[in-house]
Amino acid sequence: MVRLILKxxxxxxxxxxxxxxxxxxxxxxxxxLLLLLFPLPMLVSVIFSLTLSFNESVLDGYxxxxxxxxxxxxxxxxxHFIIKDMILDRSVQLYLSFPISAAELFxxxxxxxxxxxxxxxxxxxxAVLGTALSMRFGQWMLLADSLVYFSVLSIFIVSLAYAxxxxxxxxxxxxxISEILSFLGAISFxxxxxxxFLIGDAFxxxxxxxxxxxxxxxxxxxDYEVLSGSLAVLLLIAAAVLAFKAAELISVRALSRGWEAxxxxxxxxxxxxxxxxxxxxxxxxxxxxxxxxxFKEIAALLPYYLMPLLFIYFSTSVDAGxxxxxxxxxxxxxxxxxxxxxxxxxxxxxxxxxxxxxxxxLKALPLSGRHxxxxxxxxxxxxxxxxVMAAFAVVWLFSSAGIGVLLQLLVFITxxxxxxxxxxxxxGSANPVVSSKNPVKRLDTASNIVITVAIFAALVxxxxxxxxxxxxxxSPVQLLTAGGVLLVLALSSLWMLRKVGARYDQGFxxxxxx
Amino acid sequence: xxxxxxLGKRYGTHDAVKNLxxxxxxxxxxxxxxxxxxxxxxTIQMITGLLKATSGSVELFGEExxxxxxxxxxxxxxxxxxPDLIGKLTGREYLNFISSAxxxxxxxxREEQQKLVDLFDLEGKLDTxxxxxxxxxxxxxxxxxxxxxxxxxxxxxEPTVGLDPxxxxxxxxxxxxxxxxxxxxxxxxxxxxxxxxxxxxxxxIYNGENLAHGSLGELRSRIEEPDATLEDxxxxxTGGS
Numbered sequence: 001m002v003r004l005i006l007k008x009x010x011x012x013x014x015x016x017x018x019x020x021x022x023x024x025x026x027x028x029x030x031x032x033l034l035l036l037l038f039p040l041p042m043l044v045s046v047i048f049s050l051t052l053s054f055n056e057s058v059l060d061g062y063x064x065x066x067x068x069x070x071x072x073x074x075x076x077x078x079x080h081f082i083i084k085d086m087i088l089d090r091s092v093q094l095y096l097s098f099p100i101s102a103a104e105l106f107x108x109x110x111x112x113x114x115x116x117x118x119x120x121x122x123x124x125x126x127a128v129l130g131t132a133l134s135m136r137f138g139q140w141m142l143l144a145d146s147l148v149y150f151s152v153l154s155i156f157i158v159s160l161a162y163a164x165x166x167x168x169x170x171x172x173x174x175x176x177i178s179e180i181l182s183f184l185g186a187i188s189f190x191x192x193x194x195x196x197f198l199i200g201d202a203f204x205x206x207x208x209x210x211x212x213x214x215x216x217x218x219x220x221x222x223d224y225e226v227l228s229g230s231l232a233v234l235l236l237i238a239a240a241v242l243a244f245k246a247a248e249l250i251s252v253r254a255l256s257r258g259w260e261a262x263x264x265x266x267x268x269x270x271x272x273x274x275x276x277x278x279x280x281x282x283x284x285x286x287x288x289x290x291x292x293x294x295f296k297e298i299a300a301l302l303p304y305y306l307m308p309l310l311f312i313y314f315s316t317s318v319d320a321g322x323x324x325x326x327x328x329x330x331x332x333x334x335x336x337x338x339x340x341x342x343x344x345x346x347x348x349x350x351x352x353x354x355x356x357x358x359x360x361x362l363k364a365l366p367l368s369g370r371h372x373x374x375x376x377x378x379x380x381x382x383x384x385x386x387x388v389m390a391a392f393a394v395v396w397l398f399s400s401a402g403i404g405v406l407l408q409l410l411v412f413i414t415x416x417x418x419x420x421x422x423x424x425x426x427x428g429s430a431n432p433v434v435s436s437k438n439p440v441k442r443l444d445t446a447s448n449i450v451i452t453v454a455i456f457a458a459l460v461x462x463x464x465x466x467x468x469x470x471x472x473x474x475s476p477v478q479l480l481t482a483g484g485v486l487l488v489l490a491l492s493s494l495w496m497l498r499k500v501g502a503r504y505d506q507g508f509x510x511x512x513x514x
Numbered sequence: 515x516x517x518x519x520x521l522g523k524r525y526g527t528h529d530a531v532k533n534l535x536x537x538x539x540x541x542x543x544x545x546x547x548x549x550x551x552x553x554x555x556x557t558i559q560m561i562t563g564l565l566k567a568t569s570g571s572v573e574l575f576g577e578e579x580x581x582x583x584x585x586x587x588x589x590x591x592x593x594x595x596x597p598d599l600i601g602k603l604t605g606r607e608y609l610n611f612i613s614s615a616x617x618x619x620x621x622x623x624r625e626e627q628q629k630l631v632d633l634f635d636l637e638g639k640l641d642t643x644x645x646x647x648x649x650x651x652x653x654x655x656x657x658x659x660x661x662x663x664x665x666x667x668x669x670x671x672e673p674t675v676g677l678d679p680x681x682x683x684x685x686x687x688x689x690x691x692x693x694x695x696x697x698x699x700x701x702x703x704x705x706x707x708x709x710x711x712x713x714x715x716x717x718x719i720y721n722g723e724n725l726a727h728g729s730l731g732e733l734r735s736r737i738e739e740p741d742a743t744l745e746d747x748x749x750x751x752t753g754g755s
Contacts, residue, residue, distance in 0.1 A: 274624035275610050282614030286600065286607075293602040293643070361598040363564050363581060365615040366588035505582035507566075 001100055005108035044128050051132035056222070063217050066129070070122060071157055078117040078161040085109070086165065092255070102255035106248055110158060118154035126150030130221075139224040146221055148233050155240040159247035166254040279367055283375035284382075287351065291383070300440040304346045305387055329401040336392050336409050337482075338462040340416040342455050343388060348380050348424025349451060352500065353442035356432035356510045369504030373425065373497055380421045388413050408479060415483070418490035422497040427451065429503045435513040444511060515540050515667055515698045516561060521570035523556050523722075530556045531722040533570070538715065543689060543699045545713035547706065547744075549752055553722040554702045555595065555671060561700070562592045562669055574667065588616060591665040595672040595702075597656030601645030605636070605655045608644060609662065616663040623662065630658040633684045650676035657685065667698045674705055686712055710744035720752050 020028070047066075054062050086092050086109060095105050130146025219228030277285070291297045355362060355372070362372060389410055396406050431444045443451070516538040523531040531553040538544040548554050559565035561572050563579045563586070572579045574586050599608055613623040631637055634654040644652060653676045660668060668689075674682050689699050690712055703709055709716060710730060717727040726733055726747075733747045734740050742750075 274613075274620060274627060276618055276620045276623055277610075277614045279615050279617065282611050286603065286611055289607065290600065290602045358598055358600055360564060360594065361600070364562065364587065364592050365612070366584045367615055368584045369582065507581055 001104045002108045002111070005095065005100070005105065006112060009108070009112050047125075047128050048132045051129060052136055059222055060216050060218070063129070063221055066125070067153060070125060071153060074118050074121060074154075074157050075160055078113060078158055079164060081117055082113055082158075082161050083165055085113070087169070096255065102252045103248065106162075106251050106255065110162065110244070110247070113161075114154050114158045118157045119151060122150040122154045122157075123147065133222050137222055137224065141224050141229060142221060145224070145229055145233065148236060149221060152236040152240040156243050159243035162247040162251050166251045169254060279371050280375040280378065283367070283372060284379045287354075287376070287379045288383075290354065296440050301347060301350065304343050305391075328399065329405045332392065332396060332399055332401055332405060332409060333412060334462050334465045336388070336413055337416050338458040339392075340384075340388050340413045341420050341458050344380070344384055344417045344420035345424040345427070345454050346451055347384050348376075348421040349428030349443055349447060350424075351380050352376055352425040352428035353432035353447075355504075356434050356442065356508055357439070359508055359510060362504070363507065369501035369506075370498070372504045373501035376425060376500075377421055377497055380425070381417055384421065385414055385417045388417070411483065412486065415486035415490045419486060419493045422493040422500065424451075425500045426496050429500050429508060431509050431511060433511045433513055438513075441513075515542075515575060516544075516700065517573040517576075518557075518561065519571050519573070521557065521560060521572060522568050523553070523560060523565070524568040529722055531560070531567075531719075534719070534722075534724055536717055536724065536727055538698055538700060540698055541693050541696050542714045543693045543701060543712055545709035545716045546700060546702045546719065547704070547709055547716065547748065548719035548725075552719045554719060556722075557719065558592070558669055558671055558700070558702055562590065563587065564592070589666045590669065591660035591663070591667075592669040593653075593656050593660045593671060593673055595675070597652050599644045599652055599656060602643060604643055605640035605647070605651075608655060609640070609659055612659040613662060618663050626662045626664065627658065630661055633688060634658060634681050635678075648676070650678060650681075653677055654681060661688075665697070667700060668692070669700045671702045672704065673701070674703065674708060706744045706748055716744070718748060718751055725751055 017025070050062065092105065092109075096102065126146045126149060127143070129150075130143035133146065134140050134142045219225040220232035291301075355376070392409050392413065393406065396409065399405075427447045427450055428443065430447060433442055433444050435441045518534055518536050521531060521534040522529065534553075534557060546554055546557070556565065560567045561574075561579065563572075563581045563583055566581070574583075575589065577583070577586060579586055600611075603611065609627055613620075613627075631640065634657065636651070636654055636658070639651065640655075644655065647655065653673070657673060660670075673685065677685065686708065689701075693699055693714070701709065701713065713730070715727075715729060716733060718725040718733075726736060728736070730744060733744070734742050737747055737750050739746065739750075
């Protein structure tokens with residue numbers, strides 16, 4: 001039965017690949033080849049050179065660091081995909097409606113998940129590390145031990161993910177766990193940069209500190225000894241069996257009992273009963289609930305809210321040598337304009353495209369496109385302007401600019417947002433996407449390209465304006481001119497808002513995916 | 515109330531609906547029945563202004579219906595076969611949203627909502643997120659949303675799917691009373707027993723065309739079987755038996 005399930009899963013994977021279409025297939029193949037050609041050889045050579053060059057006294061710390069880092073990343077990844085496969089896709093319920101036991105299903109899925117989400121990365125890593133260590137110590141048993149070690153680590157990672165999912169499924173709604181994980185995924189790029197920055201900066205120190213931990217791989221992964229090596233392998237295999245059995249016990253119990261009805265109480269959201277509001281207020285409230293009640297929404301928007309930091313970083317690196325404390329008035333103003341433009345464009349587009357999901361319902365209601373577009377405009381401004389203002393107010397605290405500049409900042413942020421949000425809404429209403437598998441993917445390729453081009457244009461413009469202004473800051477005439485232009489743009493973009501309203505009236509051209 | 519004139523919808527080379535002609539008057543419960551893929555949902559979407567017709571026209575209350583006819587939408591309601599509710603709102607928030615969209619009077623809304631909540635046994639269940647509801651619960655909330663503002667025309671596409679027997683019966687009785695008050699109901703269903711029981715007028719659509727139209731008695735006469743059930747008539751006319 002386990003083989004039958006695995007064969008079905010393999011067939012399903014194969015069918016998914018076939019259904020991708022030629023363009024995507026070619027794109028994925030090129031991406032795969034690029035990975036094989038560039039980052040992979042680089043990674044292999046880094047691991048090789050580090051393994052060969054490190055002092056023997058810090059080898060334990062080095063191997064431990066590799067293990068912890070890869071385990072942390074792969075556990076997050078496994079959690080995300082196992083939740084998708086075991087819970088959200090509902091294929092488990094389908095399997096269990098056939099004469100298949102929960103234990104058989106768990107076993108088959110476990111094998112699949114270990115192979116795809118852990119071993120596919122860790123075994124090549126183990127092979128590289130093992131080969132390097134074998135060459136260094138002249139003991140080929142180290143390669144076998146390394147493979148055993150990373151296989152066991154793969155089993156640990158997936159066991160941990162299973163145990164976590166099926167234990168928490170009885171406490172928290174699984175949908176919420178998935179949303180939280182997506183949120184973590186979205187901010188993980190910041191964490192990755194932070195970790196790389198910290199590790200890059202203090203790699204040797206961290207490795208040395210980890211070497212002081214009471215963990216030793218000597219005799220097993222390096223400097224091989226028959227007795228300790230064999231004992232370690234036996235212990236690891238026993239630990240892997242235990243981890244697997246624990247995960248099996250928790251998961252099979254939950255699957256047999258029916259995890260969805262696992263005794264968790266449905267959360268109540270008390271709201272005022274029978275409250276009738278103005279339609280625009282009501283539409284804005286709906287948007288607010290949709291955003292705040294879904295971590296996936298926040299996760300999708302967060303990178304854009306953090307974009308001003310990139311602009312600040314970019315502008316300070318243009319002005320080489322200046323420390324963050326020395327950010328001047330020109331830098332603040334120009335980066336605020338660039339950052340607000342990007343945020344407003346994207347969030348305007350994203351919020352508007354979100355309506356595609358409920359467009360049939362919206363169309364059936366007695367609401368004019370003007371009302372819906374107006375509410376969307378208001379909601380986007382309210383969720384964009386204060387956030388950007390707060391971010392730049394914090395940056396202003398660390399700058400050399402005076403209070404007058406802060407006031408100018410607040411005015412410019414408001415005007416730019418007023419001008420850019422309708423343009424973003426226009427982009428988002430052009431061809432929104434509704435994807436059941438990836439609900440936050442709402443913009444089509446063309447809209448994404450337009451926004452990406454706008455981001456780069458804003459970055460380049462930021463650099464050019466900074467170059468023109470120099471260190472002396474903007475003159476009053478320049479400020480007034482910029483303010484006047486922005487005011488005209490903000491007022492004329494209301495024309496764009498009417499176009500968006502017309503699109504709501506005529507109906508969106510929605511692309512349904514998956 | 516509803517006037518459909520030579521209505522047609524073409525997708526590529528396929529005619530989903532062809533030259534459909536009929537009208538529905540005040541106080542009627544019009545059953546619009548047909549096999550799967552015969553064009554029922556397409557027609558109902560065109561009548562409610564959610565889909566643009568390729569040819570012909572639809573009039574509601576003597577005015578041409580379209581996607582941007584807000585004042586006409588205010589007088590109608592539509593419950594699709596798979597209700598499109600907003601999962602991240604609670605049932606109560608969804609109903610508040612609907613009442614705001616229809617600009618209802620707050621007192622009327624509260625009274626009407628309470629009646630409907632009792633009718634569908636939803637007391638104490640409105641404060642959980644819609645995404646956590648069962649299909650039947652979603653259907654009930656969608657029905658309350660459609661009925662709460664007491665529309666002049668109510669469009670229902672398979673309204674009884676997922677409803678428990680008690681709610682099913684309550685809905686049936688509610689609709690009977692509703693048309694007695696001069697309101698109009700346009701019902702699409704595969705539940706022929708329900709249509710036979712409550713419909714005042716029936717239209718059978720087949721391959722996008724009007725196959726038969728009239729009261730139950732008129733349809734019986736057409737197949738010359740005075741005791742035939744609607745199921746017998748339907749199967750005979752559509753070649754099902």
